[in-house]
Every structure is written in C-alpha cells, then in structure tokens.
Amino acid sequence: MNIKSVRGVHDILPAEAPLWQRLESAARRVFGAYGYREIRLPLFERTELFARGIGEVTDIVQKEMYTFADRTGESLTLRPEATASVLRAYIEHGLHVQPKPVKLYTMGPMFRYERPQAGRYRQFHQLDVEAIGEDHPAVDAEVIGMLVRFFAELGLADRLALHINSLGDGVCRPAYRERLVEYLRQHAARLCAECRDRTERNPLRVLDCKKPECRPVLDQAPSLLDFLCDPCADNFTRVRAYLDAMGIRYVVDRRLVRGFDYYVRTAFELLTTELGAQNAVAGGGRYDGLVALLGGPPDAATGFAIGMERVVLLLGGTTTPCPPAAFLIPLGDQALTRLLAVAQEVRERGVPIELGYGTRKLRAELERAHRLGVDHVVIVGETELGREEAIIREMKSGSQRTVRLASLGDELAALPERASSTGATALRSEGAAACEVGSAAVTSPEHP
Ligand SMILES: [Zn+2]
Ligand SMILES: [Zn+2]
Numbered sequence: 001m002n003i004k005s006v007r008g009v010h011d012i013l014p015a016e017a018p019l020w021q022r023l024e025s026a027a028r029r030v031f032g033a034y035g036y037r038e039i040r041l042p043l044f045e046r047t048e049l050f051a052r053g054i055g056e057v058t059d060i061v062q063k064e065m066y067t068f069a070d071r072t073g074e075s076l077t078l079r080p081e082a083t084a085s086v087l088r089a090y091i092e093h094g095l096h097v098q099p100k101p102v103k104l105y106t107m108g109p110m111f112r113y114e115r116p117q118a119g120r121y122r123q124f125h126q127l128d129v130e131a132i133g134e135d136h137p138a139v140d141a142e143v144i145g146m147l148v149r150f151f152a153e154l155g156l157a158d159r160l161a162l163h164i165n166s167l168g169d170g171v172c173r174p175a176y177r178e179r180l181v182e183y184l185r186q187h188a189a190r191l192c193a194e195c196r197d198r199t200e201r202n203p204l205r206v207l208d209c210k211k212p213e214c215r216p217v218l219d220q221a222p223s224l225l226d227f228l229c230d231p232c233a234d235n236f237t238r239v240r241a242y243l244d245a246m247g248i249r250y251v252v253d254r255r256l257v258r259g260f261d262y263y264v265r266t267a268f269e270l271l272t273t274e275l276g277a278q279n280a281v282a283g284g285g286r287y288d289g290l291v292a293l294l295g296g297p298p299d300a301a302t303g304f305a306i307g308m309e310r311v312v313l314l315l316g317g318t319t320t321p322c323p324p325a326a327f328l329i330p331l332g333d334q335a336l337t338r339l340l341a342v343a344q345e346v347r348e349r350g351v352p353i354e355l356g357y358g359t360r361k362l363r364a365e366l367e368r369a370h371r372l373g374v375d376h377v378v379i380v381g382e383t384e385l386g387r388e389e390a391i392i393r394e395m396k397s398g399s400q401r402t403v404r405l406a407s408l409g410d411e412l413a414a415l416p417e418r419a420s421s422t423g424a425t426a427l428r429s430e431g432a433a434a435c436e437v438g439s440a441a442v443t444s445p446e447h448p
Helices: 017-033 047-054 059-064 083-092 137-153 173-186 193-201 203-208 212-219 230-245 308-315 333-348 362-372 382-386 405-413 423-428
Strands: 044-046 066-069 075-078 102-111 123-132 161-166 264-271 280-286 301-307 326-330 353-355 376-380 389-394 400-404
Touching: 017 102, 017 123, 017 137, 017 308, 044 047, 044 083, 047 059, 047 075, 047 083, 083 102, 083 123, 083 301, 123 137, 123 308, 137 161, 137 230, 137 264, 137 280, 137 301, 161 230, 173 193, 173 203, 193 203, 203 212, 230 264, 280 308, 301 308, 326 333, 326 362, 333 353, 333 376, 333 382, 333 405, 362 376, 376 382, 376 405, 382 389, 389 405, 400 405
Parallel strands: 326 353, 326 376
Antiparallel strands: 044 075, 066 075, 102 123, 123 301, 161 264, 264 280, 280 301, 376 389, 389 400
C-alpha cells in the first residue's frame, strides 16, 4: 500500500513553486524598503506560550492546536500562528534594547487542526509582520501602507478591499462587551449554535459569523465604534487621517473583529470576493498588552499576517520550466566523460545545461531534447571525439556546425538566451520569455 500525505496538508509541486518564490521575494523587497528584518523561528514551542499568548478561551487553543508530549513529558505545540513566537524571541534575546519600533517579519508553515476545505489547510503558510515598541497611530497606518504596497507589487491591489475598525481598549471595551452579550442573549433564538456558544466564551467573535441566518441579528448589533473612549476615538481618527494622506482607500467595517483577546484599537483586513466565504487574505491590528503578558516590558505592538495559500490562489496559474540553453548528447561513455566536464564548466557560469548519459540512441536523445524545448543540442560521438570536435545543431532549422571541443564551453556560454535564467530569477524578468511565467499576474504586471 502506498503511503499518502496526511489529510489537510499539501505539497507545493515544481509547477507552483515559482509563484511561492515570487511571493517571498516580493515580501523581502517590500518589507525591506520599510526597514523590516527577517527573523526565523522554530516550528514548535512550549504549549504555555500559545495558551498565554493567544488566550485560553479561543477556538485555536481549545480545539485547534497540535499539542504533544515529547519524550520527557514536556507539553509542546506546533505553532498555530507566528506572533507569540516573535514576541517570545523579542523578549528572550533582549531585542527591546534596539531603537523602536523593532520591525520584524517571518514566513513559514503554521499548524491548526481545522476542518479542511478549499484553500484552508492544517499545515498552512503565513507571512507575518510585527512592529514592536511604539504605540503611535502612524505605525498602524504605516504597516497598513506596507501591506497594501505588497499586494500592489504582486499586481493584486485592485482585487482586494481594505477594511478597518477600532476595537477600543481595556477602558472602553468591557462596557461594550457587556452590552453586546446582553443583546446577543436577547436574540439567542435567532443565532446559530456556534454563535450562542461564542456569546458566552468570546462574544466579539460572534460578529464574525458568516452564516446568513445570523445576519439580521448581527447587522443590528451594537457597534464598538459607539462605545470608544475619547483617546480611542482620537486614535482611530488619526489612523484614518494618515491613511487618507497616503491615498489608501478603505472601508470602515463595524463588524470587523479579530479572533484574539489581545487586540486593541486598530484592526484591519484585506478582503476578496474571489475565494468564496473564506475571503480574508490578510489581517492584523494592534496588540499593545501582549508583550507584557508574555513576561516582557510594557511595549506596544502592531502587525499583520498574510495567508500565503490564498495569495497563491489569487495569483493563479501554473508555470512551465524554461528550457536549458543546450542539451548535450554524448554517444558512449568516453564522450560522456568529456561532456560532463564541459557541462560542469558552463553551469558554473550560470548557464543552464542538460545532458544525456551516453546510454541511449541518438534518435531517443533528440526526442528528449525536443520535449525539453531546447534550441540547441550538442552531439559528440566516437568520430567527433577522435577529432577533438563537437557538433552543435540548431533544433528548428536542423542546421549544424562543428566546433573544437576545447572551445565548446565558450560556444555554449555565447548562445542566445531564451530566458534570463531559471526559477525565480526568470519570474522576476517580467514580460520576458513565456516559460516559467504562466501566471497572468506576471505577464501583465501592474504597479499602481
Ligand atoms: Zn452564527
Ligand atoms: Zn478606549
């Protein structure tokens, strides 16, 4: 019996990998321009980090974590998100002594035991950004500007809508929460079972429910914006003014809440209507109390996470690899020995080369060259080897010329290139060759 992958995980195959590389290089480029530096973190942590950092009463901690005891019996958990780990590292390595805000980003797989559905996985990938140690509302506006810039870089900005809201703080939110719970209990009969459950455990999350039957009640629910204290109201006004100044369009969305207890004031999401009900591609906000909650200094923080699978879905398409510059066909083992050395030398100069292994007939090798899509093949048989020569044949015209074996490397390096290079590099040369760049977003780059 063949062993298959685990339910809810997925492989990223070579045809799709260039899209991921494109996403990752855009992130490095854009985040770097805003002064963010990469931090790489472990995939598992002590369970208590997430229990404390995400909140005991959240769905994630109660139902969705991959938690296990290691061989010493210590409880460990595969990270369900990145923020708690970033802050743990920030505190552990004393990064708070650096000039603030300390700007960090990280990317990689996260793990949640959720019901798998289209575009949602148990091992999924996030791009995560955190700005720590500064509570100025301009930092919120700046990270939102960076998020929007990232999607513009990928040519996706016009297909997404930015929603923002304020979640208040510890001064004004408790009164709102009380009023909301009261309202939800009054209308419990017209809410789904999950909403009724959440009313008691995590009432703000009820506003998140996407079920149509809950809609009428939730649309009439009291809004947090009407409960903001003066400092929170002023803060939200300023965030909006900064966004306006940057020319960033947004919708104030009174129903936008975040799933975590530690979010305060600014919350935001980038939404698309193209992926069905799971329509948030990125989300974030301010979480000022979390660093202290994890045992660090009382540092404010703001940030966001991007669901990489969803971005790849939006980018769409698959890619075909660029053909190598040439395919070398040795006929026999001696010819192979010579051509392997030539290939080594030419590849060292960054020119992609493929070669046969001297075991198949010329006709079969030419067929393989044809399938690779190469423009040029090099043939070296016993006769050519005896004369220290090689034949370079142009596949399309069938025309051939003979060159010295000693200068074959230079000849190959001088061949006209169809693609600038392989892999991610070819993807960056936008509008160039038709290979490796199957996605519409690459062939028609937008930079609004
Ligand atoms: Zn509901
Ligand atoms: Zn407030």
